[in-house]
Amino acid sequence: MKEEKALGAEELQTRIESDSIGEKKVPAAAYYGVQSMRALENFPITGTRLHKEMIRSLAMLKKACATANQTAGVLDEKTAAAIIHACDKICDGQFHDQFIVDPIQGSAGTSMNMNANEVIANIAIELLGGQKGDYALVHPNDHVNCGQSTNDVIPTAGKMATLVLMDSLERSLEALYESFEQKAREFNDILKMGRTQLQDAVPIRLGQEFHAYATAVARGLRRIHRAEEDLLTINMGGTAIGTGLNADESYFKSIAATLSAYTGRPFRQAEDLIDATQNVDCFASVSSAVRNCAIALSKIANDLRLMSSGPRTGFGEINLPAKQNGSSIMPGKVNPVIPEVINQVAFKIAGNDTTISMAVEAGQLELNAFEPVIFYALFQSIDELDHAVRTFTTNCVDGITVNKQRCQELLDASVGMITALCPYIGYTQAAQLAKEALSTKVPVRKLVLDKGILSKEKLDAILDAYEMTCPGISGKETAELVGA
Structure with missing residues (x-):
């Protein structure tokens, strides 16, 4: 004691x-x-x-x-x-x-x-x-x-920290890109019904959808890379307002190169140090790139939730890995928890981006006084997206499987394939057939054959779902293909 x-x-x-x-x-x-x-x-x-x-x-x-x-x-x-x-x-x-x-x-x-x-x-x-x-x-x-001031130290340190955090985020996004590409290859021959406004549209391959997700991730990475470039321009040596007061001339000329030598990054002193001290819009660009990436992933998460919905009474086209119980009252219920957390992270990042935008705008005269909240929000956004992308990859995308039979059933039951007939029978007749198919529940193919509108051979060629999913095949080329 x-x-x-x-x-x-x-x-x-x-x-x-x-x-x-x-x-x-x-x-x-x-x-x-x-x-x-x-x-x-x-x-x-x-x-x-x-x-x-x-x-x-x-x-x-x-x-x-x-x-x-x-x-x-x-x-x-x-x-x-x-x-x-x-x-x-x-x-x-x-x-x-x-x-x-x-x-x-x-x-x-x-x-x-x-x-x-x-x-x-x-x-x-x-x-x-x-x-x-x-x-x-x-x-x-x-x-x-x-030889320093808060006004050149803090924005420079903030840029340095942002670059380190973005390195980790980029590695996570690259892994997610590879996961989507792997699924695109795995699902390349799976035909399903594409949808617009949540209504049946025209056929698409599941692999094409997943390749599109990979493309969106790659685009997000490119935006991040572009935004990072501005972070390499620093205002060190500018001291209080960019005029370099109290900084030794030799120090002033060497500080950017010295920092580059220690960090391995090609930092460069801003040509206009007053501008670089007044304005911090480079952080708005980074935040925007992170936000755009997050909302693109949120849209993808929405797609996965829809395609896996049910699993008996919804689309049920794909299966997401079962990660945990989905209800405290409904036995056996499993929810799409990983896509749901992606949605929530996107909402949070969008809010942080608004904070950052307001803070960047609020600078006055020779300084922006609001860098602390910019860094607080920006570091949160980068970290949270990084962590979310990791769990999205390992706990969701890597383990997605497909219900091939269900995809085919929905494809066969849809009238969406009628669109392919428009170049041969005209929009008006195609629309009438679609309406009749919906009201009678008779498949489009059977109606066309029963009415003698096209021969079976021509119809089979036109309604080849796989051919309809190949970009670059025009109506004329299709017509030549079937001899119409």
Whole structure:
């Protein structure tokens, strides 16, 4: 019991730090400082902490800045080495619990920048043999933040983190693309009725539908790739408003190349640093690409739910893998839970995209103050889509099977094939036959033969469902094929 009390007393020990607001107690064991503490009190918004990739990106960026400043002769070798070592520890996943600020905060991200500066400074101080809070050795502003401003650090770190998260999303989308392509090959010879407005249209191969899903995923990937290109343009060196105030000339010219060397990405300094500091529309482009991909997948999820509906009283053309019980009251009911979660993720991402659009628009004069909420929403969207795509691939698409007989039954019962007769008997007569087939339940094929409208040979050629699913065969070519 005495031990527990002693431990509690130790944990309650504090140190005094001061800033322009005044003095404040900080836990003695903390690597963060006074400005982080103020932010913790001021912004109890989401109840969460900074994204781990934002923390890593801040540390990697501060490492590049320390290196560039040492090369420029602005930081001495010992101080720069301690800062770089501290940043390496954070990049390796250490000290992340010391990043205490909420991701949604005022002041354009000053709190998250200072949280990083304070943590890095105190780690570096200890590496140099000092005590946490002894900023005469390594100062959060004068040394760690040397030649920088929140206004170039935060958007650049946000771009770095976004690129890392997008790498993972792209791998997940590539796997989903391959899964759809595999199903397209597997289902290539399965004929079924295509539908428009949920009504019978004309025949299609199930493999064609799944190939179309793969094409939509590939298009989403292309949009993401295009949006990522703008993230490689950074405003580092611009400091507060893009004019480069307080940045050493050598540092200014080398920081983008130094960051590229550390990250392996071809970052480039913006040609117009004032524009790059004022405007963050590149994040709206990324969000739009992610949203477009999500809503395309949601449409695909809708299709899968419809084609698997029933399974006895609906379409029942395909089977989705049974993943869990679907009801607490109806025994044996299995719901399409994976497509349903894809729908919900798309709804969430659409909401995040609206938030990001409003925040991007709300910038004023030389700065956008709303980058924190942009990153909070954008990181959520990318992560959630990434996770959703993974479960969609492994827990749904990979395991889809087809009910071939059911597809054929619905195809035979439909009047949709009447469309193929229009070039030979005219739209009016075809429409009359369709109406009669629907009212009498007599198949179109039988009506045409009974009425002697076309010979069996010609009708078989015209109503060859597989030929009707091959793009590029015109009515004239079909007519020549059957000798009409």
